[in-house]
Amino acid sequence: MLGFRIKNNLFDIIGSMNHKNEVYWYTLKKPNIKKLTSDLSADIAIIGGGMAGLTCAQSLSGRGYRIVLLEKDFCGSGASGKSSGFITPDSELELSHLIRRFGAKGAKELWDFVTSGVEHIRKTILDNKIDCDYQIQDSFFVANTKQAFKKIISEHNSRQSSGYESTLSEKENLETLINSQDYEGGVKYGGTFGINAYLYCQKLKEILEKQGVHLYEDTEAVSLTNEGVKTRYNFVYAKKIIICLDRFSPSLGVLKKEIYSAQTFLTVSSPLSLEKIKSIFPKERLMVWDSDLIYKYYRLTGDDRLLFGGGSLLYTYIPFERQNSPMILRNFRKYIQKKLGITIDFEYIWSGLIGVTKDFLPVAGRDRQYNNAYYIAGSAGLPWAAALGNLIAEAVESDINLGGNLFDRHRKYPISGVLQKFISKPIAFSLSHGIVKYFHK
Numbered sequence: 272m273l274g275f276r277i278k279n280n281l282f283d284i285i286g287s288m289n290h291k292n293e294v295y296w297y298t299l300k301k302p303n304i305k306k307l308t309s310d311l312s313a314d315i316a317i318i319g320g321g322m323a324g325l326t327c328a329q330s331l332s333g334r335g336y337r338i339v340l341l342e343k344d345f346c347g348s349g350a351s352g353k354s355s356g357f358i359t360p361d362s363e364l365e366l367s368h369l370i371r372r373f374g375a376k377g378a379k380e381l382w383d384f385v386t387s388g389v390e391h392i393r394k395t396i397l398d399n400k401i402d403c404d405y406q407i408q409d410s411f412f413v414a415n416t417k418q419a420f421k422k423i424i425s426e427h428n429s430r431q432s433s434g435y436e437s438t439l440s441e442k443e444n445l446e447t448l449i450n451s452q453d454y455e456g457g458v459k460y461g462g463t464f465g466i467n468a469y470l471y472c473q474k475l476k477e478i479l480e481k482q483g484v485h486l487y488e489d490t491e492a493v494s495l496t497n498e499g500v501k502t503r504y505n506f507v508y509a510k511k512i513i514i515c516l517d518r519f520s521p522s523l524g525v526l527k528k529e530i531y532s533a534q535t536f537l538t539v540s541s542p543l544s545l546e547k548i549k550s551i552f553p554k555e556r557l558m559v560w561d562s563d564l565i566y567k568y569y570r571l572t573g574d575d576r577l578l579f580g581g582g583s584l585l586y587t588y589i590p591f592e593r594q595n596s597p598m599i600l601r602n603f604r605k606y607i608q609k610k611l612g613i614t615i616d617f618e619y620i621w622s623g624l625i626g627v628t629k630d631f632l633p634v635a636g637r638d639r640q641y642n643n644a645y646y647i648a649g650s651a652g653l654p655w656a657a658a659l660g661n662l663i664a665e666a667v668e669s670d671i672n673l674g675g676n677l678f679d680r681h682r683k684y685p686i687s688g689v690l691q692k693f694i695s696k697p698i699a700f701s702l703s704h705g706i707v708k709y710f711h712k
Contacts, residue, residue, distance in 0.1 A: 292595045294353055295539040295576075295619040296469035302345035307487035312508040313339040315667065316500050318492045318523070319515030321351035322468065323647045325475045326391065326660030327513055331668065332482045339507055340484055341500065343491040343519075347472030350517055353623040354653060355537055355568060355580050357558050358392055359410045359463040360385040362652030363631040367422070367429040368708075373677070379433050381677065384662075386462075388654030391661065393464065396471070399478055403470040404573045411448065411557040413457035419562035420455040427458040436460055448557065450550055453610045457559075465558055465570050465578075468653055495523055495641050511667050514638075514646040515660070517626035528691065529634055529680050530648045531700045532624040534586050536599045538617040540577040548575060551611055564708055567606055577615055579603055588697040592624055627651060629684040629703035635659050636679060637672035 315331060317324050320342030328340050342348070360382055369378035396405050414420040423439070430437040437460040440447075445454055480486050494501045499509040514525055518532040548556075548571065560568035567581035583602065586593050600620060607615050628634055628649040638644040647663050650656035659678075666673050673679070685706040691699035 290538075290600070290617045291619050292621065293619060294469070294621045296347075296352060296467050298619075299467070300470060300473055302347075302473060302488065304345055304488040305486070307341065307490040307502060307505050307507075310506045310508070311339065311485070313337045313485070313499075314509070315339070315511045315513065316341065316507050316509035317513045317515060318500060319349075319517070319519075320346035320476065320486070320488065321349050321472065321515065321517065322392075322653050322656035323351075323517070323650055323660045323663075324513070324515035325472055325479065326657045327515060327647075327664045328479050328484050328486075329395070329475065330661045330664035332479060332484050334668070338484045339509065340479070340486045341490045341492050341502065341507065342486070342488045345473075345488045346476040346486075347469040349519075350623055350625045351653060351656065352469035352472050353537065353621060354468050354625075355570070355578055356404070356466040356468045356653070357410075357463075357560075357568065357570065358389055358466060358653060359558065360389055360652075360654055361410060361412065362655060363627075364651075364707075365412070365422075365426050365429075366433065366435070367425040370429050370433075375433065377677075378429075382433070382435070384658050385652070385654050387661070388656070388658030389463065391657045392466070392471070392654065395475065396466070399474070401471060401474045403474065404465070404467040406465040406556070406571070406573055408463065408465055408556050408558045408570060409459050409461045410463045411457050411459045411559045412562070413445075413449070413559060414455040414562045415453075416562070417455050422562060423456055423458050430458070430460065447554055448552070449559065450553055450612070451610050454561070459557070463558060465572070467572075492523065495525075495644055497641060497643060510643065512641065512644040513663055513667060514644060514648075517648050517650065517656075518624055520626065520646060520648045524640070525638055525644075525646050526634060526648050526680060528687070529628055530626050531588075531629075531696055532590075533582075533588065533627045533700075534592060534622055534624050535580055535582045536586075536596065536603075536620060536622050537578065537580040538600070538603055539572070539619045540579070540615045541618045542575045543571075543577060545575075547613060550613055551577070564705065567603075576618075579607065579615070579617075581606075584701075588701045590697055592622055594622055595620060596622075625651060627700065627704075629686060629700055630682075630707050631704070632677060632682075633659055634678055634680040635663055635666075635673055636676075637666075 633649040685703040
């Protein structure tokens with residue numbers, strides 16, 4: 272036992288010496304930051320320079336509004352820019368799960384809604400010729416166990432009955448898609464792609480500035496009033512405010528009970544040889560994720576690096592960000608060796624915290640305390656953030672509150688109220704996620 276511990280400790284030390292603890296995407300472009308230096312006035316102030324905030328500004332630009340966007344660090348510095356760049360409607364909740372909760376009609380409406388986010392991002396890239404490592408890759412949802420394969424079959428059947436294409440692969444014919452004997456099967460569908468979301472955010476920022484949006488980075492919003500937004504040194508007078516801060520929303524006094532964070536880790540390998548790429552994907556490059564509650568996911572970038580992500584129960588719900596974890600790296604390497612039969616050298620590792628609700632559906636609406644303020648949060652996936660950015664822009668322009676819809680913050684959750692306060696927020700969210708994933712009907 273002692274020898275085993277020493278071996279693992281040495282493995283961790285060596286592994287930590289061979290990778291960089293920084294976001295790989297950020298090494299490809301240095302942001303050009305302009306700070307807010309004086310008070311100003313706006314028709315609409317948007318707080319947050321991630322996918323939701325930028326898309327919201329994009330939707331509202333050109334309509335005659337004076338728009339100001341404030342970002343604490345730089346556009347794409349948060350969950351959006353650190354993300355894996357999987358652009359697929361499938362995120363934390365599969366279509367089959369949505370059908371169980373909301374029925375066939377409600378599920379299709381939600382799926383079409385998030386798919387509109389996929390297509391919005393695609394159209395923005397193609398129309399503006401954005402260089403953000405746009406990689407057309409089908410999605411592939413795989414089962415780790417025979418029991419989980421039943422879930423895969425259910426997902427395939429749900430897609431078929433809802434009019435969406437998909438291909439079911441059993442274990443016997445899986446090797447034509449992914450070179451593994453350790454998955455029990457999978458469901459594949461198209462219309463999806465991968466991107467470098469940081470570069471996407473940076474380029475969209477430049478486009479918006481040319482369209483007249485006043486965009487300020489390194490400018491933190493610290494509080495709200497009925498007159499506007501107070502930053503650390505200045506004030507933005509605004510008729511309407513849109514809060515797109517995701518997990519940071521509670522810092523402005525918004526969604527304190529409804530939003531928490533879930534931590535994941537991403538790694539990027541050094542460039543792979545063609546032989547090694549073929550050993551993973553014999554036929555075509557795919558975006559893959561598995562069936563576990565805290566799932567692993569991977570895809571290839573345009574420069575032939577393997578992007579691999581996931582987490583663990585130890586870190587997912589802790590109330591602070593763990594910057595580096597030799598244990599995570601060791602688990603990732605073991606997973607790849609077991610599932611794909613290859614050894615990978617990781618060049619970069621970084622952590623990311625995403626805002627989540629207790630049932631994985633986002634929240635969007637008008638704030639009760641500040642009637643001039645709207646919010647978007649809990650967007651588990653870039654397409655959700657883009658679709659909600661468009662939705663909230665329409666709500667602001669039409670002066671509606673979106674109350675009573677599926678994104679209402681006051682909907683029923685598995686655990687809430689006094690019980691959440693008693694058992695603590697991290698435990699309430701972790702238990703709720705387990706209930707939603709495995710027991711919600």
